[in-house]
Amino acid sequence: MLLCWKHSRLTLIIFSCMSLFLLGNISKMKIVFSAEDLAGQGFASADELKILKEKYQDGITSLFILTPPEGQDSFTSDEMCRIRKWYSFARISMAEIQSTVSTFDFKLPKRITEEGVNKLRIKNIVDLNCETGVLNGRPADIQKTLNDSPFAMVKEKSNQLTLLFQFTFKNSTTSKFGSFDPKLFDQLRLSIEKDLKPIVPRARLSWIGPGDYQWYILEGFKFSKYINLGMLLLMLLGLRVFLGTWKSGLLFTSSLILAGIWVFGLKGYTGSSFDVLSTGLVLILGISSLEDFTFTSYEQLNGVHWKKSMLRLVIPSFYTSLTTILGFLSLCTSDVVAIRRMGLWAAWGAFIEWMIIFFFLPSVLQQFKNFKGWTNPSRAARLKFLSSKAFTPFPKIFSKISLIVYPLAVGAFFLLDYNEAPHRLFPEQQEYSKGLQYLEKTKGWIGSVSLVFDEKMDDLKMETILTDILREPFASSLINHSENPWKIKRWLQNQGDLDELESQTFFSISRFHGQFNDDEDKARAILYLRDTSVVPVETLKKIVDMKCQGRCHIGGEFVAYSDFAGLVPKTLIDSLVVSLFLVSLIIVFLAIAQNKAAHLPALLLSSFWGAFFVIMLLGYFHITLDFWKSIFASILVGLTGDNAIQYLFASENSEIKKGIESRGIASIVTGLLMACTSLVYLGSYFSSPKMFGVILCVGLLASLFGDLWLFQGFLSFNSKK
C-alpha cells in the first residue's frame, strides 16, 4: 500500500489504463435469460429443451390473447376483419418467423350437400367473409365449437369469442443474447402498438408466451440501471448525513462505479454471461463495500488524518473484505451455474473494491496536496445519543434466550418452502403476471409441459399411458387439459365423418403434425397445467416416471425450472456451511492472534446470529425460497463477520470492550446504511429481489443486533454479573 502511495501517479496510470480497457469490454457481455442458458451443464431437462424445440418445431414463441371489451361477447365483424388483416401482414413481415397460428386459422372438416352434390369442405371455424363483412354463425356458437375442439389454446371457460395469436420465431443463437433475440419481439410489439391496438383500443391484450416471459426479463434487466442509480443516490445522501460531506458520497459512489467497470468489463472480456442474478451485483457490491469506507471515515470523524485512518484500517478491512469474499465464494459450491457465476464475480468485486479504497483512492487524493479528508464532524450525524445504549450489554437472560435461534434455525431448514414458479419472478401487477392471471381465469391453466414418448407407439398405447397417468388424483387435479395426436384425429373423424385413413392424412398434412410428431414419428402430448410451481411439477414428474416405466417422460421449461429450483435448498445449505466454516476460520485465527481466544464462543455466536435468525423466520413463516433468496445466507455470513473483526483489531492489546466502544457507532452507521441500501431492491422490476432486499435488510439489522448487543451479552456470560 505504501508503495502505491509512494508511486501514486504510476498507480493512477496503471489503474486508469486497465479501467479504460475494461470499460471497452462491457458491451461484449453476453446476456442470458432462458432456462436452457441459465441452467448450464449437467441438467438433463435443460439440455433436453433445445432438442425438444428442434424435434417439435417449438422455436421461440410470443403468444397473446386479444379479448373484447367488457360486456361484448366478441369483436364486431369489421373489427375482426381489420384484426385479421393486421395478422395476415404481420405474419409475413419478419424473415425470422418460423410459423404462426391464430384463432382465425383453426379449421374443421365438414361433409355437406351443396346443390344436391355431396362435398367435403375444410372450413375455418371462424368463418369470416371480409368481402361482405359477414361472420357465419353467432360468436357464442363459434366459441362453443372451439371449446369442443381438442386445442387447449382456443378453449375458454365462457363463450366469449377471444382471439389468440401465436408467433413462433426460428431458433437463433446471437452472440449477445444467447438463444433469444429480443429484436424480433420488439418488431412484433411495435407492430401491435402501431397497427393493432388502434383497431380495438378498448380490447384487453394479455401476453402469455414463453418468449414473452424472456422479453420481460430483459425489460427487467434494463430497469436495473434505475435501481443501481437509486442505490448510488441513497448512498450519496446517507453518507452526507452520517459523514457530513457530499464529498464522501461522491468518493464512495465513484469507487463503486469503478469497481463496477472492473467487474462487468472483466465479465465481458472473459465471456462470462449477464443473467437475472447479475442485476443485483452492483447493489450487493455496494452493500459489501460500505463497511470499508464507513469505518475508515469514522476514524476521520474522530480526528484521525485520512492517511492515518487508511493505514489503520487497511489490515482490518483486508480481513473484513476477506470474509465477505469467502461468503461470496461459498456460492461456488452450488450446482447452478448462475449462482456460481454470481458468487465468483461478487467475490472479485469485493476484492476490487478493497483495492480501490485503499490503493487507488489514496493515489488519487494524494494528487491534491491540500486535501484534508472527506468528513465534517460538525455536519455529521454522530449518533452520540446511542453511545450509552450501544455499549450497554444486553441482559444476560435475554442473551441466553436469544441462543434458541440456533436450534430453531436448524429445525427451520426442514420447513423451508421452495415451491416457487417461474412466473412469480414478476410482481402481480406486472404485465406478464396479469396475462397469466387472466389465462388462469379464462382457460384454467397457466403453463404446459410435454409428455414425450421415447419410442414409437400406436395411438392406443399412448392413450392408455396417458389415461393411466390421469387416473392419479393429483395428476388429474393438476392437468387441466391435454392436447395429443389421437384426440385431434378423433375430433377430425367425428367432425368430418372421416375414416381413420382420412383423419390420419389430414392430421399429417396439417401444421399441427410437426408439433406433435418428430421426424421419427415419435409423438408427444402437451399437458396444460393449473399450477407450474416446483413441487406440483416435481410430483407430476414422479407420477409420470412411475406410469411410463421408461417409455416416456415429461419435459419442457417448467420441468427444467423445477429441477433447477430443486437445488435451491442444497445451495442454501452448502453455501451456508462453507461460508460459516471459512469465516469462522478467519475469526478464530484473528482471535488467537489478538490473544482474544477466550471470547471465541461469543464472537462466533454473535457473528452468525443474524443469519440464523433470518433462516428461522423464513422457515416458520413459510416464505417461499427461490434461487435469488437462496444466496442471502452466505452473503449475510460474509458481511456480518466484519464487525467482530473490527472490534478485534480496534481493541488491540486491551479489552475487547474497548474495540466495541471504539468502533461501535461506526458499525451501527454501517449496519443502518447497509440495511437501507438493501431496501433499494424494493424498487426492483422483479418480485424476487424485492423480497431478497427485505430479507437482507432484516438480516443486516439482526446481525447488527447480534454483533453489538448480543455480543456484549454473550461476553457477560463470563462475568459474575
Added chain:
Amino acid sequence: MTIKKSRHLPALTFAALMLINFSSYAAPKKFVFKDNSNVPAQNIPAPSEAELGFLSDKEIIALAENFKAESKRRPAGTALVATEDMLSKEYIEFRNKIIKANTGAEFYDIIRSYDAKYDQIPSSANDLKFSVARMAAWLPMKGIIWRMTPMVHQVATTQQALLATLKNVAEQVKINETGSHVEAQMLYLSMPTEDLVGRQFHYESDFIAFLASEVYPALKKSSQRIEALKMTNVQKNGEETPVVFDAKIRFGEKAFNGNYDDYDRFKVMGEAERFSALSRIQRRMYNIATLAAYNWNGHLALKREIGRMYGVGVAESALFDALPGEDNVYLKGVSRAQRTATIKKYKNLYTLTANGKSWMTLAYYHLHRSGLFLEETWKNIKNNDGHYIAQIDPEVFLARKEQVEAGVMNIKKLTGPYGAGVSGKTRINGALSGDELVVDLKGFYENPPRDLKNLLPTVFAGNEDITALKKTPQYASMREIKPGSDVLELTFKGKKTSFRNYLFGRATGWNTSAEGYGRLFPNLKNSADVGNAMRILNEARGTRILTNGLTLFVR
C-alpha cells in the same frame, strides 16, 4: 395468370404447329390442297433492341438486388402464408369479373378494358397490374383456333389430329371445369367474332406474320410492364405489402373452401415469380423471332407429301394382303434419305427471309435475356425450400438442385455472351460421358444458315453395319434381296428367311460447312461428328433450347 397456367392452352394455341408432324395419306375430297411453297414468305421487319426498350443486363442484375431485400423482410417456406386479406380491392374486383365471365366476348372485354387502363391502376394494386400485364398477352389470341383452320385443313390428318385434340380438350373442360370461366376462355380461343372475319390464316406465312406482328408486340408490352413493376402493393402511407396471386382466378368460382387462407389458393408473388415470368416471356419471344426469320410456306405441303409417302406403303400392303402366299405384307417404309430428298425439293421452304438475319440476331438477344433472368432467379432461390422452387417454373426447376445448377451453368455458357465483338464460343460437357463439345450459339444466330435444309443429313447408312456380320459363320449366307433394299435374306439349314435391317438409311453425315453445322459446332472433325455433337448436347443439362430445334433437322 398466363397461358401456362391453363393446362389446355398449350394444346389449343400451338397445337397446329405441334401436330403438323403427323402424316397424312389423302386429303379429303372437299378440301382443295394448295402447295404454298412458292408463296412469298412474310416480310415483317424485326425491331431493334433499342426499340424494344427492355432493361439492360446491368439493370437486370441491379434489379436482382431486390431478392436480398425481400428475403430480409419475409419469412421463407411454409411460414410465408398468403391470405385473402392481402389482395387489393381492385384485384378482387378483377378476379370476380373474370371468374363470372360466361362467354369469350365477356372474357375479352374484361382483359381489354383493364389493359387499356393499365397505367391508371394505382400502385396500391400492383397485384392487379401483375396479373393484367401477363393476361394481356391473351388479347391477340382471340379466335386463334378458328383463324388457323384454313391453314390446318390443308392436311387432313393434321386437321383430324387437331380436331380430335380440341374435342378432347373441350370435353375435359366440360367434365373438369364445368360451369367455370374456363369454358369462356375455350370459347374465346375457338369462336370467331365479327372483327375476325376475313382474317383467317391461309398460308403458313400468314400465321407467322400474325405471331410476329401481333403476338410478339403483346409479349413485348407484357415484358416491359413486368420489368417496370414493383412487386409490392404500395399503400398511401408508403407501407409496402406483398403481391398475392389468387388461384381462384384460374380454378373458378366454386373452387376452394372459401377460407381466407385456403391451402394452395393464395400465393405470394415476389421477385422469383417476376424474374421467371420475364424469362419465360423472353423464351416465347425467342420462339417467335426464330419462326419469323425463315420461310415456312410449303411446310404443310411437305408434311402432306411425306405423309403420302408413308400412306403409299400402307396402300401397297393392303393391296397385296389379298394375295395368297407367305408373309408378303411388307411396308416399304420411308427412309431418311428419301425424306431428306423430298424436303430438299422445296427450294424456298426453310430459307432465310429478307429480314431473317435481323430476326435471328434478335432471337439470340431474347435467348440471352431469358438466360439472364433465369440465372438471377436461380441464384437467389436455390437455397430455398425445394417444393417452392418447383412451383416457380416447372419448365426449368423440376430436377434435383445439382442438376438445375448444372443446367443453369450451361444456359449461361450458351446464351451468356452478348455484344459486338464478344465471342460466343464455349465448351459444353456431357453429363454422362464428360465428352467436350465446343458450341458457338451466338455465332450461329448472328450468321444463321441461309437455308435450314443445309442442316439435314447428307450421308446415309446402307447395310454395312449388318453385312459386316457375314464374316461370322452363322451369318455367312446373308445377302440383300435387291440392291439398295433394307431387307436381307439368311439361309438356315436350307431354308431362306428374310429380315429388315433397321439401321439401313439412318443419317451418318451432315454438312459441316459454315452454312451447315460449321458455325454452330466450330470444332467438328468430320461430317459424322455432328451426331456425336448431338449426343453430347442431349447428355448435358440445360441444352434443350438448342436440342429442341436441332433435333428436327439432325434426324
